[in-house]
Amino acid sequence: MFFIQNNIAQSFQSPVVRVLLGAIAIALLYVFYKEVRKIPAKLFTLMITAFVDMVGLLMIIPLLPFYVKELSGDGLSVLHFHIGVGTITGFIVTSYTVAQLLSAPLWGKFSDRVGRRPTLMIALGASGIAYLIFGFAHSLLLLFISRLVQGAGGGTVGVIQAYVADSTEPKDRTRALGWLSATTNLGVVIGPVLGSFAVTLGTSKTLNTQSTIAIGHAAPGVLAAALCLINIIFAARYLTESRTSDHAAEDDTGEPVRKSHQTISRVISHPGEPASRLILIYAIAIGAFQGTFAVLALFLNVRFQVTAQLIGYFFMYTGAISVFTRVLLLGRMVDWLGEAKLSRLGLVLLAVGVVGMPLSGNLAMLALATALIPLGTAFTFPCVTALLSRVVSQRERGLYMGMQQTYGGITRAIAPVLYGRAFDTLGVASPYYFSSAIIAATIFLGFGLDKYAKHEAPVSAEAPREVTVAAKAVAGGERES
Secondary structure (H helix, E strand, O other): OOOOOOOHHHHHHOHHHHHHHHHHHHHHHHHHHHHHOOOOHHHHHHHHHHHHHHHHHHHHHHHHHHHHHHHHOOOEEEOOEEEOHHHHHHHHHHHHHHHHHHHHHHHHHHHHHHOHHHHHHHHHHHHHHHHHHHHOOOOHHHHHHHHHHHHHHOOOHHHHHHHHHHHOOHHHHHHHHHHHHHHHHHHHHHHHHHHHHHHHHHOOOOOOOOOOHHHHHHHHHHHHHHHHHHHHHHHHHHOOOOOOHHHHHHOOOOOOOOOHHHHHHHHHHOOOOHHHHHHHHHHHHHHHHHOOHHHHHHHHHHHHOOOOOOHHHHHHHHHHHHHHHHHHHHHHHHHHHOHHHHHHHHHHHHHHHHHHHHHOOOHHHHHHHHHHHHHHHHHHHHHHHHHHHHHOOHHHHHHHHHHHHHHHHHHHHHHHHHHHHHHHHOOOOHHHHHHHHHHHHHHHHHOOOHHHOOOOOOOOOOOOHHHHHHHHHHOOOOOOO
C-alpha cells in the first residue's frame, strides 16, 4: 500500500511496483492453475460455454452508445420534445434488462420441464440472432429490437446456476458457483477488447474496397454471432444434460409445481420462508451494491481525479481480486465457516468496503476499502445461491434460480436512478452511505439459515416441503450426477 502514490499513472511507472506486481501475478497464476485442474470435466464444459457467451455479450455492450449516436445524431424530436443521445441509450439499455427480467422465470421453468441443455442452446441461438440484428441495424428501432431479443436470451443465468446445482454435490455447490462466476468475470475482461478489435478489423482497408463504415458497423455483431454458433456446436457436442430421469423420479412428490406468477408473489407474501429470504438477500444486496456503478466514475473523478484513461486500473484491480478470491479462497472459506456464516461475513465486508470508499482520504485507503468489495461479493452471492438450491426442490430449482435473477434485476434497475438523484442533490458520497446501510440491513435476513448450510444436521419434520427435500439432499439422499 505504501507504494501507491497520489498519481496512479506515476505509481505504475515505478520499477519496484512493477516487480512486486509481476511476482504476485506469477505466484497467483501458478496457484490458479493448480486449482483449475480440480474442476470436474462436466462443470468445466459449462464454464467454457458461459465464458464464450459472456465474451460475446461484452463485445457489444461498450459499443452500444456509439451505435446509438451514429443512428440518432444529436438525438430525436418527438412531439416537439427533444430526446438526447444519453436518454435514448438509457432506454435501449433498459430494454435489455426488462426483457431479461420477464424471461428469467420462464426460462427457469422451461428448463425444469425439458432440461437445462436444450434451454441453454435455444437461448444461445436467440443471442446469435440478436447479435446479427445489432450488427446490421440501420435504425434505432432495429437496435431496440436486437436488445430485446438479446435480453430474452440472456435470462438464462438462473438456468446455468441450476445446471451447476444439478451437477455437483450439495457440499461443493458454493465452490462450483464461485468457479462459474470467476469464468464470467474473465469474459467481462476479454469481451470489450475483442469488440474493439472487431471494429478495427471491420474498418481496415484490407477488408473494404468501397465503404469502411458499413462493414465496421457490422463486424462486432457478426463476430459475436459467430462465437454463438461455435458455442452452440460446442454445447451440442460436449455439454451433457444435468437433469436426468433419476432426478425427476426421486423428486416427484405428487404435488403440483408452482407457476411463475405464483412464485413471484410468494416471495413477497411469504417473506419468512427460507427461499424468499435468500432471494431477498440476493436482490437487495446486489442492487444496493451494483447501483453505485452508475456514479462510480463521477465519484472517483471528483474525489481522486481519476480520468477515463485511469479508471481501467480500478476495474483491473477489483476484477483480479474477484477472480482469484472465487477460485482460490472461496472453497476453503466455505469448508471452514459454511455457506450461511460466510454469506453474513461477505455482507459485512461488502458494507464496510462500500462505505470505506467515501471515507478514504488517499489512494492507499481507497485501495484497501476497494479490496474488501470483491471479497464481500465473492463470499456473499455464491453462498446465497448455493443455499437457495438446497431449500427448494430439484424440480423447481430452475424456476427459483430464475426468480432470484428477476428480483435482482428489478433492484439493479431501480438503484442507479435513486443513487444518481442522491449524487446530484445530497452529495457525491451519499450513494455509498445509502448502499452500505442497505447491505448491512440484509444481514438480519440471513439469521436462522445456518441449519441449511453444509455443516449442519437435517432440519426438523415441521419444515416446509421445499426445505424437507433440501435437508434430504444435505443428508445424502439426493443422487447428484
